Amino acid sequence: MLSVTNQTSTLPMGPYLNQMKPWVTVICTCFNHESFIDIALNSVVSQAYPNVQLIVIDNASSDRSADRIKAFVQAHPSVIFIQNSQNVGLCRAFNQGLKQAKGQYVIDLSADDVLLPECLANQVRCFEQLSPDYAVVFSNAAYIDSRGRFLAHHYPVNEQHQAVDSVPSGNVFQNILEKYYICTPTMMMRRSVLDELGGYDESLAFEDFDFWVRSARHYAYAYLDEVLTQKRRLPHSLSMQILDPNNRLLTSTLNVCYKAFDRCQTPEEYRALAGRVRQFIRKSFYAEQFELTQKFGELLSHIESPGLLTTGILLLNRLHLPVNALYQRYIKLNHKQWNPIEG
Numbered sequence: 001m002l003s004v005t006n007q008t009s010t011l012p013m014g015p016y017l018n019q020m021k022p023w024v025t026v027i028c029t030c031f032n033h034e035s036f037i038d039i040a041l042n043s044v045v046s047q048a049y050p051n052v053q054l055i056v057i058d059n060a061s062s063d064r065s066a067d068r069i070k071a072f073v074q075a076h077p078s079v080i081f082i083q084n085s086q087n088v089g090l091c092r093a094f095n096q097g098l099k100q101a102k103g104q105y106v107i108d109l110s111a112d113d114v115l116l117p118e119c120l121a122n123q124v125r126c127f128e129q130l131s132p133d134y135a136v137v138f139s140n141a142a143y144i145d146s147r148g149r150f151l152a153h154h155y156p157v158n159e160q161h162q163a164v165d166s167v168p169s170g171n172v173f174q175n176i177l178e179k180y181y182i183c184t185p186t187m188m189m190r191r192s193v194l195d196e197l198g199g200y201d202e203s204l205a206f207e208d209f210d211f212w213v214r215s216a217r218h219y220a221y222a223y224l225d226e227v228l229t230q231k232r233r234l235p236h237s238l239s240m241q242i243l244d245p246n247n248r249l250l251t252s253t254l255n256v257c258y259k260a261f262d263r264c265q266t267p268e269e270y271r272a273l274a275g276r277v278r279q280f281i282r283k284s285f286y287a288e289q290f291e292l293t294q295k296f297g298e299l300l301s302h303i304e305s306p307g308l309l310t311t312g313i314l315l316l317n318r319l320h321l322p323v324n325a326l327y328q329r330y331i332k333l334n335h336k337q338w339n340p341i342e343g
Helices: 014-019 037-045 065-075 090-099 119-127 173-178 191-197 208-216 238-243 249-263 267-286 290-303 308-317 324-333
Strands: 024-030 052-059 080-084 105-110 134-144 150-153 188-190 220-232
Touching: 024 037, 024 090, 024 119, 037 052, 037 065, 037 105, 052 065, 052 090, 065 080, 080 090, 105 119, 105 191, 119 134, 119 188, 119 220, 134 208, 173 208, 173 267, 188 191, 191 208, 208 249, 238 324, 249 267, 249 290, 267 290, 267 308, 290 308
Parallel strands: 024 052, 024 105, 052 080, 134 220
Antiparallel strands: 105 188, 134 150, 134 188
């Protein structure tokens, strides 16, 4: 298998030592990312790591994304390109790439995000020092806008670019229930764990929360305190679709919450899940998905008493109030950035 990075070494033992390093497969999924796909793909071939397989899936883009990918493949023939005639969803598209992945470790890269040059080398080095019960190595990230301008760090950093606050590692099952704290594109995943889980759940509209719930119950996560990825924030990204009354994100979230409920083992984990479900009750109410709001309420009642505030929202939910337009206005005025899981 040929690496897309085409790294050479002047050291006598360099080529042999490179062969001894594990392979990493980067699966890049693209949908209407014409403006960013070249930057994303070039960030992979520019990695300071010798053994990299690149698989690109275009999910029936209506812009010129596919043409740009084809031109890139001509310049880098070792790239595997899958062009879907219809949009099969993010999770199924990733699984298409996973079936052809040969790497011991896997990166799930959106076509509008960027891997910094030392990303794969540093994450592999970290992984190789860990025991087999670690499924994920994740890092810090820099958020950038459509022009590549810096916005913020996922975890605030000091002058040495180290995270100011402690980031959970090890057994993080309770942590991933409490809040969205892992920046998804920073994750390097152990391929054997993905295979064990059967890849991503293709019935869902997003992948990260479900993967965390299913993997973190049995495997550990390691945080690498470096900024190794750039995540792009765009006005029409998946994270903003949760405001749409017709979005599928909240339905998927309810399904994942039930998976989490089945996996909780301690009172603290149940409390963490209850707090998260309360957030989703508010979100589905604001999205005017009133039936779904009631279903989240039913799940919460299986865990603990809803409490006064949540009970009030559930009562208002029965009135089917037109709150979505007002809440979208509030979000825009406050420049709040939503995440499909955390908000």
